[in-house]
Amino acid sequence: xxxxxxxxxxxxxxxxxxxxxxxxxxxxxxxxxxxxxxxxxxxxxxxxxxxxxxxxxxxxxxxxxxxxxxxxxxxxxxxxxxxxxxxxxxxxxxxxxxxxxxxxxxxxxxxxxxxxxxxxxxxxxxxxxxxxxxxxxxxxxxxxxxxxxxxxxxxxxxxxxxxxxxxxxxxxxxxxxxxxxxxxxxxxxxxxxxxxxxxxxxxxxxxxxxxxxxxxxxxxxxxxxxxxxxxxxxxxxxxxxxxxxxxxxxxxxxxxxxxxxxxxxxxxxxxxxxxxxxxxxxxxxxxxxxxxxxxxxxxxxxxxxxxxxxxxxxxxxxxxxxxxxxxxxxx
Ligand SMILES: [Zn+2]
Ligand SMILES: [Zn+2]
Numbered sequence: 189x190x191x192x193x194x195x196x197x198x199x200x201x202x203x204x205x206x207x208x209x210x211x212x213x214x215x216x217x218x219x220x221x222x223x224x225x226x227x228x229x230x231x232x233x234x235x236x237x238x239x240x241x242x243x244x245x246x247x248x249x250x251x252x253x254x255x256x257x258x259x260x261x262x263x264x265x266x267x268x269x270x271x272x273x274x275x276x277x278x279x280x281x282x283x284x285x286x287x288x289x290x291x292x293x294x295x296x297x298x299x300x301x302x303x304x305x306x307x308x309x310x311x312x313x314x315x316x317x318x319x320x321x322x323x324x325x326x327x328x329x330x331x332x333x334x335x336x337x338x339x340x341x342x343x344x345x346x347x348x349x350x351x352x353x354x355x356x357x358x359x360x361x362x363x364x365x366x367x368x369x370x371x372x373x374x375x376x377x378x379x380x381x382x383x384x385x386x387x388x389x390x391x392x393x394x395x396x397x398x399x400x401x402x403x404x405x406x407x408x409x410x411x412x413x414x415x416x417x418x419x420x421x422x423x424x425x426x427x428x429x430x431x432x433x434x435x436x437x438x439x440x441x442x443x444x445x446x447x448x449x450x451x452x453x454x455x456x457x458x459x460x461x462x463x464x465x466x467x468x469x470x471x472x473x474x475x476x477x478x479x480x481x482x483x484x485x486x487x488x489x490x491x492x493x494x495x496x497x498x499x500x501x502x503x504x505x506x507x508x509x510x511x512x513x514x515x516x517x518x519x
Contacts, residue, residue, distance in 0.1 A: 192337065192359050193427050195454055198228045201497045201509065204247045207431050207456055208232065209357060213382050214337070220355055220431040220456075225251040230258055238333060240340065241270035242433035243352040244277045247496075252281055256297070260314065263294040269332050271344070271351040275301045275310050275320065282318040290314050302332065302342060302353060336360075336389050338426070343444040345435035348473035352435045356448045359426030363388055369420050375400055387413050388421065428452040430489070433496070434460075436470060437479040446487055455489035458496040459508050465498075474498075477508035481515025492516050 194210035204223020210232075211217060217235040221242055225233060233255060242248055259266055268278065278299045293314040301308040307328040311321035332355070333340040341356045363385045370377065380400050387396055394414030401408045430449035435441045435458070449455050460474035469476045475483070477494055484492040494512040501508060 191427055192362065193357065193429055193454075195429050195456070197456070197493070197495050198225055199223065201495045202499060202502050204250065205242075205433055205458070205496050206251060208236075209429065210235065211337070213385075218340075218357065221248045221433055222251040222255065223247050223249075224254075226254055233258055234262075236266070238267045238269065238340075240332070240342075240353070240355050240431075241268065241274060242354070242431075243271055243347055243350055244274065245434065248433065249277070252278075256282075259295055260290065261293055261295070265296045265298055267298050267300065269300040269302060269340075271353050272301060272303055275299050275308060278312065279320055282312055287314070287317040291317075300332070302328065302344075304344070307332075336386070341448065343448045345432070345441045345444060346438060346473070347434045347436065352433055352473075354430070354432040354435065354445060354448055356452065357429040357431075359428070360389060361426045362424045364422045364424060366420050366422060373419060374402070375420075376402070384413070384416055384421075388417060388423075427454075429454045430456065430487075432457045432475075434458055434473055435475070436473045437475055437483070442483060442486075445483060449484075449487040449489060451488050451490075453490045455484050455487065455492050457484060457492065457494055457512075459494035459512050460496055460498045462501065462506055462508055462511055465500075477511035478515045481512040481517075482519065484512075484516045485519055 190212055192212050194212060196208055198206040198208050205221040206223045206225050207220040209218045216237045219236045219239045222239055295314045297312045299310055305328055307326040309324040312318045330341050331339055332342050338357060338359045343354050345352045345354050365381055378401060384398055392413055394412060396413040397410045398413055398416060399408035400411055430452045432445055457480040458475055459477040459480040461469040461476045463476045463478040466476050480494050492512060494509055497508045
């Protein structure tokens with residue numbers, strides 16, 4: 189099975205948070221939190237279409253300048269989603285520069301501010317010197333993005349008095365192509381398989397015609413969607429990824445995380461402190477590694493990855509990842 193999501197942290201666990209999720213077959217990527225991303229190759233960063241910000245503490249947002257600079261001369265729209273205040277944060281960031289030579293650049297950023305019941309959207313266009321455009325208000329019920337292949341859901345956690353958004357990324361369903369059947373029918377691999385998957389996901393009628401190019405370079409042969417789906421396709425449960433950043437072990441936060449991350453395949457959870465520093469973790473709105481491990485266990489996730497370790501442990505023999513892993517396995 190070829191996974192749709194390719195999640196990976198861009199920095200080592202002591203570095204800034206930034207979870208990159210490449211989308212197989214889409215040529216694009218999603219980013220959860222935007223810490224320092226300067227060590228990541230531009231070819232990867234330029235694939236990012238949507239950025240989800242938990243909160244705007246500097247270690248989660250400082251990479252915005254780097255991303256803007258890379259995209260500035262390109263004809264594209266970058267979408268940014270974040271907690272209350274993100275529009276003002278973005279406006280302030282953009283006001284910090286002079287934009288007198290970029291009037292012909294088509295680049296834009298659409299900033300989505302996630303409130304309790306509504307989504308406020310404002311467009312910042314380079315050609316308008318990044319002055320915010322008129323506000324659009326959309327209803328909001330917890331789903332931030334609903335793409336034909338996947339959706340992104342959020343829960344608003346508490347991080348010492350400010351909102352910190354946690355996210356769940358889920359594929360609607362996973363469409364597997366039976367390679368043996370493909371060989372048996374003498375059909376080649378190629379971009380037409382993406383067209384087939386897209387038609388199935390969009391619920392197109394079985395009579396829809398799909399042109400399949402034969403391997404020997406002759407003209408494409410028409411097949412019905414129904415025929416191809418019957419012979420080649422197996423549909424299984426979609427993949428799921430949850431991302432929990434700075435927040436901490438409070439009953440309110442844990443209740444929301446258990447709902448958001450229930451049964452996910454990959455769980456990325458902040459774990460700034462070791463359990464012996466749990467008082468410090470509680471004071472600063474962070475998890476200990478043990479708390480993250482127990483939470484992952486309670487959520488029944490398949491795989492846990494902890495990140496965002498405090499620099500105080502960098503030259504320390506005790507490993508937060510080992511503490512989290514032990515709590516996850518043994519409780
Ligand atoms: Zn942080
Ligand atoms: Zn923080």
